Amino acid sequence: MNVEITTEKVGAGYLMLLKGDVDMNTSPDVRSNLGEVFKRGNAKALLINLSGVRYMDSSGIATLVEAMQNCMKQNMRLRLVDLSPPVRDVFEMARLSSIFEVFPTANEALAGL
Amino acid sequence: MTATSDEECAMSGGVINTPQSVSLTVPSQPKYLFVIRSALYPLILDAGFSKKEARKVILAVDEACSNIIKHAYAGDPGKTITVTVADTAERFTVRLRDFGRKADPAQIAPRKLEDVRPGGLGTHFMGMVFDTVHYDTSLEQGTLLTLEKRKQQVKA
Numbered sequence: 001m002n003v004e005i006t007t008e009k010v011g012a013g014y015l016m017l018l019k020g021d022v023d024m025n026t027s028p029d030v031r032s033n034l035g036e037v038f039k040r041g042n043a044k045a046l047l048i049n050l051s052g053v054r055y056m057d058s059s060g061i062a063t064l065v066e067a068m069q070n071c072m073k074q075n076m077r078l079r080l081v082d083l084s085p086p087v088r089d090v091f092e093m094a095r096l097s098s099i100f101e102v103f104p105t106a107n108e109a110l111a112g113l
Numbered sequence: 114m115t116a117t118s119d120e121e122c123a124m125s126g127g128v129i130n131t132p133q134s135v136s137l138t139v140p141s142q143p144k145y146l147f148v149i150r151s152a153l154y155p156l157i158l159d160a161g162f163s164k165k166e167a168r169k170v171i172l173a174v175d176e177a178c179s180n181i182i183k184h185a186y187a188g189d190p191g192k193t194i195t196v197t198v199a200d201t202a203e204r205f206t207v208r209l210r211d212f213g214r215k216a217d218p219a220q221i222a223p224r225k226l227e228d229v230r231p232g233g234l235g236t237h238f239m240g241m242v243f244d245t246v247h248y249d250t251s252l253e254q255g256t257l258l259t260l261e262k263r264k265q266q267v268k269a
Contacts, residue, residue, distance in 0.1 A: 024179045025143035055150065057175055058234035089168050093241060094234055 002026060004052075005033045012113045013045030013076075015106055019052030022060035030060070034067050038074060044113045046071055047106055051082035056090050068100065077101065079109040134199040141182050141192040141211075146175055149196055153207075160200045161264065170262065173242035174207050176235030177258055185213030185256060205262045212255035218248045 003020035014037050022030055037046060046067065050056075064080070071078040079101045083091065091097050103109035137152050139145040150171050157167040178194055186192045195210040221236055239246050245261035 021147055023143065023146055023175065024182065025146060055147075055171075055175075057172060057179065058238065059179070061234060085165075086168055089165060090172060093169065093172070093238055 003029060005030060007033060007037060009043075010047070010106065011110050013043045013047055013079075013110065014040075015047045015049060015081075017049045017052065021055040022053055022063070023055060023057045024059045027057075027059040027063045031063050031066065034063070034070070038070050041074055041076075043076060045077040045079055045110070047079050047081050047109045049081040049106060050087045051084050053084050053087050056087050058090075058094075061090060061094055061096065064100070077113065079103055081106050081109050134197055136195060136197045138193050138195040140190060141186045141194055141213075142190045143179070143182060146178055149178055149194075150175055153196075153198065156198050156200070157205070160205045162205070169238075169242045170205075170207075173239045174209070174260065176238050177209055177260065180235055181209065181211045181213065181256075181258075185211045185216065187214070189213070201264075203264050205264065207260045209258040209260070210255065211258075215250040216248045216256045216258070218250075221248070 003018055003022055003026040005016065005018055007014055007016045009015075016033065016037065018030065020026065034046075037043075048064070048067070053060075064078075068078045081103050082105065083102060091100075101109075135152075135156060137149065139148055153171050153174060154167055157170050158164065162170065174196070178196070181194050182188065192211070192213060197208040197210070199206045199208075239260060242262070243260040244263050245259065247259045247261075249257040249259065
């Protein structure tokens with residue numbers, strides 16, 4: 001099972017859209033795409049839309065935590081958008097909901113940047 | 114995937130009320146983890162758990178399989194993981210059999226959730242979802258991990 005990753009520049013930041021399963025098999029792809037975004041830099045925020053994620057395991061969580069740490073290093077905001085029910089479940093179990101900034105839509109996530 | 118039904122047990126002289134069990138063996142490769150997840154989902158729902166609970170059970174089993182690939186087999190893709198699911202009126206049980214380096218239960222500890230960092234969550238999820246997490250390392254080779262969930266926790 002693959003994950004589809006698309007990244008575009010939106011306003012003051014980048015918007016990455018993930019679709020599919022983010023697990024031990026696909027997390028390295030997500031990490032690699034995030035690395036490209038950090039290499040480009042020059043943005044106020046990184047938005048990751050998780051509405052199309054059917055499944056996320058602890059390697060997916062680890063990838064997001066690393067992204068948060070990299071954003072902090074680059075003075076960028078990491079904002080997660082529209083968590084799917086499976087992602088909400090794993091966030092709840094790992095008690096991560098208060099760690100990340102989560103928004104219902106990309107427009108709301110972009111507001112105030 | 115192989116299924117052992119009550120009928121087959123009776124025909125082979127087994128005990129008639131032997132619980133139904135389903136087994137699946139996959140290569141020890143991350144790309145096959147979704148096969149285990151896909152096979153488990155209908156079985157968990159059939160056992161009476163809600164969709165939300167099913168997602169949590171799948172997450173815990175998937176983490177256990179990932180640990181086998183990473184730790185027991187150290188990434189060797191040429192091994193196997195056998196998953197056996199048994200469902201009775203009292204409990205839902207998942208057994209994971211590997212033939213790699215034996216698990217050391219003393220070394221397996223979940224990290225504190227307050228310590229936000231990558232990794233270390235899989236064991237936490239297993240303990241959170243299942244009532245019993247038991248590593249049997251007495252076998253000649255590998256480990257048999259038994260994950261058990263009591264049925265009285267099934268929500269209507």
